[in-house]
Every structure is written in C-alpha cells, then in structure tokens.
Amino acid sequence: MAFKWKDSLTTGNTVIDNQHKELVDAANELLKACSEGKGREEIVKTGRFLLNYTKKHFGDEEKLQMKSNYPDYNNHKKLHEFFVQEVKNLVSDLETQGPNVALVGRINNLISGWFFSHISREDVKVAAHVKSNS
Numbered sequence: 001m002a003f004k005w006k007d008s009l010t011t012g013n014t015v016i017d018n019q020h021k022e023l024v025d026a027a028n029e030l031l032k033a034c035s036e037g038k039g040r041e042e043i044v045k046t047g048r049f050l051l052n053y054t055k056k057h058f059g060d061e062e063k064l065q066m067k068s069n070y071p072d073y074n075n076h077k078k079l080h081e082f083f084v085q086e087v088k089n090l091v092s093d094l095e096t097q098g099p100n101v102a103l104v105g106r107i108n109n110l111i112s113g114w115f116f117s118h119i120s121r122e123d124v125k126v127a128a129h130v131k132s133n134s
C-alpha cells in the first residue's frame with residue numbers, strides 16, 4: 001500500500017505542489033517502515049521526518065498567504081495546527097505502541113482523508129489567490 005499522487009491534487013502553484021508531493025513521499029516512507037516491520041526507533045524516525053516536513057510545508061504556505069493577504073489565513077492556519085497535532089499524536093502513539101493496524105489506519109485517514117481533502121478544498125483556493133495577486 002502506498003499513497004498515490006493524483007493530477008486532480010495539483011493546485012497550479014509549483015512550490016506548493018512540489019512540497020505536497022514531498023509530503024506524500026514522506027508519508028509513504030513511514031508506511032513502508034511500518035509494513036516492513038522496521039524497529040520502533042526507525043519508524044519513529046520516519047514519523048518525525050514527516051512531522052517536521054509537514055511543519056515546514058505549512059509554514060511556507062502560511063508565508064505565501066500572508067504575503068498575498070489571503071483573506072482566510074486565520075482559518076487555514078487553524079486547520080494546519082489541527083493536522084500537526086494529529087501527526088504529533090500519531091508519532092507518539094507509534095513510539096509507545098509500535099506499528100499496528102489501527103495506527104496504519106490512522107496514517108491512511110490523515111493522508112488520503114484529511115490531507116488530500118485539504119488540498120482540494122483549501123489549497124486550490126490559496127494557489128488561485130496567490131496567482132491573482134502576483
């Protein structure tokens with residue numbers, strides 16, 4: 001199992017799109033570590049990488065929004081904060097429980113569910129706004 005990038009997830013902003021793809025790659029590394037039965041330490045390492053990359057990406061996206069006076073900035077930032085907290089909880093649960101079906105299910109919900117919907121509902125609006133302001 002791996003997350004697949006779909007063209008329908010393209011926002012049209014190259015920086016955002018490339019970072020989204022990187023984030024999907026990082027999530028796939030985590031899934032791979034879980035499914036290959038890697039040690040807990042290795043799994044937590046890939047989880048922390050995903051967490052840090054997520055923070056970096058959201059930070060960059062928020063800067064783009066601020067620079068272009070994106071009107072829904074505050075709400076969008078809250079959505080980002082929610083997701084970061086979820087990934088944090090996931091990593092700490094992986095650390096205490098080790099990989100299991102329920103946690104892999106949560107990774108799935110976070111990426112195929114939350115993240116992909118966030119891109120198509122919210123980030124496309126950001127990309128369109130940035131474009132019209134440049």
Ligand SMILES: [Fe+2]
Nearest residue numbers: 061118122123
């Ligand atoms: Fe976003």
